[in-house]
Amino acid sequence: MEVEGNPIRVQCIVQDGKMVVPPQYVQPPETRAQQNSKKISSSNNCDAPTPPVIDLSNADILSEQLGLACREWGAFHIINHGVPIRLLDDMKTAGRSFFEDCSMDQKLSYSCDTNSPASEGYGSRMLVASNDTVLDWRDYFDHHSLPLSRRNPSRWPNFSPNYREVVAEYSDQMKLLAQRLLGLISESLNLPSSCIEEIVGEFYQNITISYYPPCPQPELTLGLQAHSDMGAITFLIQDDVGGLEILKDGEWIFVNPLSDAIFVILADQTEIITNGKYRSAQHRAITNATNSRISVATFHDPAKTRKIRPLFKPPKYHEVMYEDYVSSWYTKGPEGKRNIDSLLLN
Template sequence: MATLNPIDLSGLNDERLASYVRAQIAEACEKNGFFQVINHGVPVELMDRLKQVGRKFFDLTKDEKLAYAGKPVIGSEGYGSRMVLDETEPKFWREFVELHTLPLSERHYNYWPQQPAEFRETVEKYTAALLDLPQRLLAVISESLGLKPSYLKEALGEPHQNIVFQCYPPCPEPGKTLGLPAHSDVVAITILMQEGDGLEVAAENDTWELVPNHPNAFVVNLADQIEIITNGRYKSANHRAIVNNDRTRRSYVTFYHPAKDQKIFPAPELVDEKSIDQVNHQKHLP
């Protein structure tokens, strides 16, 4: 099991502990880009409410859920599902609801479930409460690289946010598929709330390590855009979701994207002759 012990963010408010907490975050970013945080400022009761509306929605009938389907069903917004056991096909075993939450102009409420009745209000409050956490983490990560605290925030521009409710039902043959195949996130930073074990992160020697499900913790995942800005110093790690044959697992993932018109490039302070030589060497590899 991965040694992803939660980092207590309350230490950032204590001068005696702040440097230790920053060092923990920096080490995790450099090691694999995955870490967990507790005392993150998001009310536990709000986290619980989001889980409740997620459970209630996925418990609806198939027809009720399809009323909020994207076009096509496996779309970038709205409800979708895919259950594949054929080993020759891309491997998926999940159903989901993806919603755009920021900027406000991109909220398409026709895709937001009206059942349960409290769904919309809960999502709005939850995603609003999650705006501060990635900004605080980006400031710490910037400083750990010797950059000004606001560097990553400014480099990403106006944040775009979306949330994905994911449900992984019991699978009759879990050895033939995955909830989600191995991938890295194309965004800047991802904040995930687990409900059950099943998330795995790539480890050494082509192995996978289970990310433990700690109560009231968020899993933080650095994504592709941070790897670019840090010039590869901090990695966007591959991860995947596994399934089982006896219980349902759910997760709630909030993604933070750069502004759509933002140009993403390595921080000049992190580019040196060595890194340029490495890039040129890779370009000439056969």
């Protein structure tokens, strides 16, 4: 699906008034969000477990709570995190403004390289072209924000008020939070606070604003297929529509949005470093028929030349160079946690 050399964006499909999902967006029955209602925990299910909410100002029980959340969920909300609530709101507003207030010509002027996965800019495709068996019902803008040598605000949108300034401030705040969280996670394992961060090295940070338009047949699609993140730690904020789900004990759990909270997702390299004591969280995004949705994910990854190995013995995972892990993830596709599972020692 291309128009004048550009892949069609999901937002265009909706704006054209199509009432049937194009076939390349239709998930196979076994991966659809509603394929088995017994395994789906919705936001209306009061008996469903919910990810922990951890107050970072509660020092007395913080280490214990973090350890429990990292072991049992690999994901949790944090409150009293020190990031200005105004900045969280500004980031979501700026993202929505780009997708909904800019013309398609303006947005396409920031298109990413469609032949290269994870390239900076405006796009729709997550994987390499050879692996696009099913497409996600999502458009996105990816910003290369850290290290500073990668940060080039001239490649970012500049249409809504202070967009570039908001993204830069948000990037800086997320870096400080990532350093703090990895320090607290290290301490919860009785390690020096700098331990995990020293293994990860200098953060390679990407900020991805995802836009999920209403879907005429949400039962057939996913906004983002099930996966665990590649890097060390991810922070996510979402608007009040919601659509994030976390896999817990074989069930998909709907993550209700908390406006002042930041959702923390442990990624695969942290699982390797902790030797599986703490697990990366498998997650996905579902779609709906009536409302568009915005989320902002901030990824903190090692440099591609960094070698990642377990801290504890006996090791359960092979050592891996991060560049090789990234290449496998984008070429083979995520499919849950198969990439990290392939590193398990017999």
